[in-house]
Amino acid sequence: MTYANTHSNASILTALGEAALALCAEKSWADVSLVSLCKEAGLKLAACAEAGITRFTIAEYLDQRLDHAMLTAISDLDADAPSRDQLFDVLMARFDTMADNRAAWVSILAADLAEPAAALARAARRLRTAGLALEAVGISSTSLKSSARVVGLARRLRKIETLWLKDDADLSKTMAGLDQTLRESEEWLARGEKLADILKSASHRFTRPKAAAAHSPEDPQG
DSSP states (O other), X not given: OOHHHHSOHHXXXXXXXXXXXXXXXXXXXXXXXXXXXXXXXXXXXXHHHHHTOOHHHHHHHHHHHHHHHHHHGGGGOOTTSOHHHHHXXXXXXXXXXXXXXHHHHHHHHHHHHHOHHHHHHHHHHHHHHHHHHHHHTTOXXXXXXXXXXXXXXXXXXXXXXXXXXXXXXXXXXXXXXXXXXXXXXXHHHHHHXXXXXXXXXXXXXXXXXXXXXXXXXXXXXX
């Protein structure tokens, strides 16, 4: 029986995730190899290979842990508060969780900024995080209009992450920056929704003539 058969992928990822946080507190994520992660976690590299786990898999897992902490904060939200205030609380729960392992997350985010492939992966994760955060406060993330919300919020999360990297332990700069960007985003979202309405209207104008032609009687000539 192989190691991977006796240990679930979830338990392997958990162990490697903890190892990543420990090692990244001491060195750059860019300098942490899968071999060193396995050694720290007391695992064999063959187990990771059999489970299909890579450094990107571990980075994804760590990010999902942040999203989980963010969504767990839903239970503490004031349902009568404006959606912007609820969104602030949900997103701050994510940054609070990052602060619990600040040195490690500073290492991970800084390394992602310097590595093109990692930066692209991080950008994709921000889109997921933005969609989940919006859904958490009752804002749809699946329509054409809401796509503007997701993209806009993801872009702002990148700016807040950069601000968080330079913040103090009390996260005062992060909170101020997040509050400001959410207020500014309301105007941006309004413009995005207006653009979505224009595109939808243009699409209808383009498809209606084709539909009419398709249902018109055939030319009797001949």
